[in-house]
Amino acid sequence: MSKQSCELYLITPPKIDPDAFAEDLAAALDAGPVACLQLRLKEVSDDEIKRAAEALLPVCHERGVPLLMNDRPDLALLTGCDGAHVGQQDTPYEEARRTLGDEAMIGVTCHNSIHLAMEAAEAGADYVAFGAFYPTETKEIIHHAEIETLETWASFSTVPCVAIGGINHDNAKPLIEAGADFLCVITAVWKHPEGPAAAVKAFNALMAST
Ligand SMILES: Cc1ncc(COP(=O)(O)OP(=O)(O)O)c(N)n1
Numbered sequence: 001m002s003k004q005s006c007e008l009y010l011i012t013p014p015k016i017d018p019d020a021f022a023e024d025l026a027a028a029l030d031a032g033p034v035a036c037l038q039l040r041l042k043e044v045s046d047d048e049i050k051r052a053a054e055a056l057l058p059v060c061h062e063r064g065v066p067l068l069m070n071d072r073p074d075l076a077l078l079t080g081c082d083g084a085h086v087g088q089q090d091t092p093y094e095e096a097r098r099t100l101g102d103e104a105m106i107g108v109t110c111h112n113s114i115h116l117a118m119e120a121a122e123a124g125a126d127y128v129a130f131g132a133f134y135p136t137e138t139k140e141i142i143h144h145a146e147i148e149t150l151e152t153w154a155s156f157s158t159v160p161c162v163a164i165g166g167i168n169h170d171n172a173k174p175l176i177e178a179g180a181d182f183l184c185v186i187t188a189v190w191k192h193p194e195g196p197a198a199a200v201k202a203f204n205a206l207m208a209s210t
C-alpha cells in the first residue's frame with residue numbers, strides 16, 4: 001500500500017506527568033501511523049524537560065517515531081532527541097543546525113509567510129510550519145494562516161509543510177486537500193472524548209480517504 005500523502009504529527013499536551021503520559025502515548029502510537037512527536041513543555045525547568053524526554057524517547061523509538069524538542073536544540077542534543085522545532089523568536093535555524101548536526105530533523109515556524117518559509121527551506125529546514133489555521137485554546141494566537149498559503153507552498157516547493165492550530169477531525173479536510181504534508185495536532189488527539197487512540201485512528205482514516 002502506498003504511503004498516504006498527509007501524515008499525523010503530534011505535540012505533547014501542554015502539561016504532562018511523564019510516566020502517566022508515556023502510557024497514553026504508547027496507546028496513541030499503537031493506534032496507527034504517526035510521523036513524529038514534538039515534546040513541547042513551556043515554563044518548566046530544564047530538569048522537567050529532560051525527565052520527560054527520558055520517559056518518552058523509548059516509547060517513540062520502540063515504534064520508530066522520531067521525537068523532536070520544541071524551542072531548545074541544546075536540550076534536544078543533551079537528551080538524544082532526533083531534532084528540534086524552532087519558532088521565529090527561538091534559537092535561529094542556523095544555530096540549531098550547528099548544534100544538532102546534519103542528520104537531525106529541524107522544523108521552523110513560518111506563520112502565514114511564504115517569505116519566511118523560503119528562507120527556512122533555503123537554509124536547509126526539514127519542514128516549514130504554517131499556522132494557526134483555526135482558533136485554538138492551546139496558546140494565544142497572533143498569526144493566522146490561510147489555506148491558500150498551503151496551496152501556494154505546495155505548488156512550487158518540495159520541502160514538506162506542516163499545518164497547525166486548532167485542527168480537528170471536522171476541519172482538517174481542506175488542509176489536506178490544499179497540500180499539507182503533515183497535520184500537527186494537540187487538543188483534538190489528547191482530549192478526544194473517546195481517547196487518543198480513537199483520535200489517531202480517525203485522523204488516519206480521514207487522511208487515507210482524502
Ligand atoms: C510543528 C510546529 N509548528 C509551529 C509551532 C509553534 O512554534 P513557536 O511559534 O515557536 O511557538 P511555541 O510552540 O514555541 O509556543 C510548533 N511548536 N510546532
Ligand SMILES: Cc1nc(C(=O)O)sc1CCOP(=O)(O)O
Binds near residue numbers: 135137141184186188
Ligand atoms: C503550538 C502551536 N503553534 C501554533 C502556531 O500557529 O504556530 S498553533 C499551536 C497550538 C496547536 O494546538 P491545538 O492542536 O490544540 O490547537
Ligand SMILES: [Mg+2]
Binds near residue numbers: 070
Ligand atoms: Mg517556540
